[in-house]
Amino acid sequence: LDLNSLLNLYDFEYLASQILANQAWAYYSSASDDEFTYRENHAAYHRIFFKPRVLVNVKNVDISTEMLGFKVSVPFYVSATALVKLGNPEEGEKDIARGCGQGEHKCPQMISTFASCSLQEIVEAAPSKEQIQWLQLYVNTNRSATESLLREAETLGLRAIFLTVDTPASGRREKDMKLKFISSNAPQNARAAKNKSSRGASQALASFIDPTLTWEDVAELKTKTNLPVVIKGVQCVEDVLKAAEIGVDGVVISNHGGRQLDFSRAPLEVLADTMPILKEKHLDDKLEVFIDGGVRRGTDILKALCLGAKGVGLGRPFLYANSCYGKDGVEKAISMLAEELQCSMRLLGAKSIKELGPELLDVTGLKNR
Ligand code: FNR
Numbered sequence: 393l394d395l396n397s398l399l400n401l402y403d404f405e406y407l408a409s410q411i412l413a414n415q416a417w418a419y420y421s422s423a424s425d426d427e428f429t430y431r432e433n434h435a436a437y438h439r440i441f442f443k444p445r446v447l448v449n450v451k452n453v454d455i456s457t458e459m460l461g462f463k464v465s466v467p468f469y470v471s472a473t474a475l476v477k478l479g480n481p482e483e484g485e486k487d488i489a490r491g492c493g494q495g496e497h498k499c500p501q502m503i504s505t506f507a508s509c510s511l512q513e514i515v516e517a518a519p520s521k522e523q524i525q526w527l528q529l530y531v532n533t534n535r536s537a538t539e540s541l542l543r544e545a546e547t548l549g550l551r552a553i554f555l556t557v558d559t560p561a562s563g564r565r566e567k568d569m570k571l572k573f574i575s576s577n578a579p580q581n582a583r584a585a586k587n588k589s590s591r592g593a594s595q596a597l598a599s600f601i602d603p604t605l606t607w608e609d610v611a612e613l614k615t616k617t618n619l620p621v622v623i624k625g626v627q628c629v630e631d632v633l634k635a636a637e638i639g640v641d642g643v644v645i646s647n648h649g650g651r652q653l654d655f656s657r658a659p660l661e662v663l664a665d666t667m668p669i670l671k672e673k674h675l676d677d678k679l680e681v682f683i684d685g686g687v688r689r690g691t692d693i694l695k696a697l698c699l700g701a702k703g704v705g706l707g708r709p710f711l712y713a714n715s716c717y718g719k720d721g722v723e724k725a726i727s728m729l730a731e732e733l734q735c736s737m738r739l740l741g742a743k744s745i746k747e748l749g750p751e752l753l754d755v756t757g758l759k760n761r
Pocket of ligand 1: 419420421433471472473474504505506528556624646647648649650651684685686687705706707708709
């Protein structure tokens with residue numbers, strides 16, 4: 393199918409469901425238990441409406457912004473996903489790096505600890521100097537492995553560490569659990585995942601993640617690196633406040649795309665709870681708040697930005713785009729989102745990201761599930 397005939401991210405998802413090998417589709421699409429949170433992540437976006445302003449000159453709309461001290465041309469990013477070679481066996485994460493940097497819009501890329509390619513390969517594949525890459529960090533049960541990954545990220549010039557804190561164990565992703573993990577798919581940083589699990593990829597990988605991780609480890613990580621540290625997978629205001637107290641540079645409000653605790657709340661709802669409290673406590677300038685989970689449309693991104701998110705992450709859509717079309721699919725997914733966002737901002741009456749705010753939204757329905 394001609395890539396140019398695709399209109400939106402759902403087209404990639406449908407195509408991926410038709411062409412991906414069982415193993416890849418099961419690992420990528422699955423979420424935990426009844427997948428209730430997975431559906432809710434997206435559904436929550438349907439409960440917020442816009443209050444457009446008219447008669448604003450919106451000839452030029454600027455969607456560029458800053459994340460963690462760097463200028464970026466789009467307010468969204470590719471979130472970390474493990475095992476990208478399951479869907480794109482030749483190029484894996486390298487094609488995500490290319491797709492993020494080859495087009496008009498340079499999109500930040502968060503690279504998983506469990507990437508199929510080495511960090512160096514992914515960094516070298518990035519075609520543009522303006523491109524931002526971050527490391528997503530899982531703390532290994534073997535702490536020295538984590539130390540060396542951290543050093544490697546610094547040496548290679550990655551711009552931030554996103555420490556994932558929502559995975560002391562893997563959620564039960566049953567589509568994935570029905571299939572045996574194939575050892576040749578083991579990622580660079582978990583080579584020993586060989587034959588570890590007859591219950592799918594997620595369970596095999598989770599055995600390398602340290603379940604003893606606590607807030608003290610986060611504080612310690614801050615002292616071990618000069619890169620910004622963001623914790624990924626925070627799910628309530630109380631923990632956002634703790635993160636602020638420890639002095640991390642940001643948080644990602646996320647439930648891992650519904651892959652961890654089923655019946656955790658949609659990140660959009662948590663974001664709406666969080667931002668007014670951060671403002672009230674004058675902490676909204678102290679740390680940057682990111683969000684991911686269920687984002688599929690420019691309007692979804694726009695809603696999260698109006699509520700105060702600095703950046704909006706997407707996981708599965710880029711996996712699907714990359715699996716179907718490689719780097720050109722990734723570039724296309726980015727441009728689809730950028731175009732949708734520009735169009736919606738025009739219709740909302742906003743010329744730039746800094747003009748967005750909660751006054752442009754009607755959130756009265758958000759809590760009426
Ligand atoms: C993930 N996610 C993830 N997160 C992380 O911190 N490290 C990882 O290695 C992975 N791996 C991973 C694999 C797959 C197949 C998926 C779908 C997700 C979670 C990811 O970063 C992000 O939080 C979610 O994907 C966001 O939800 P959506 O956009 O997929 O709905």
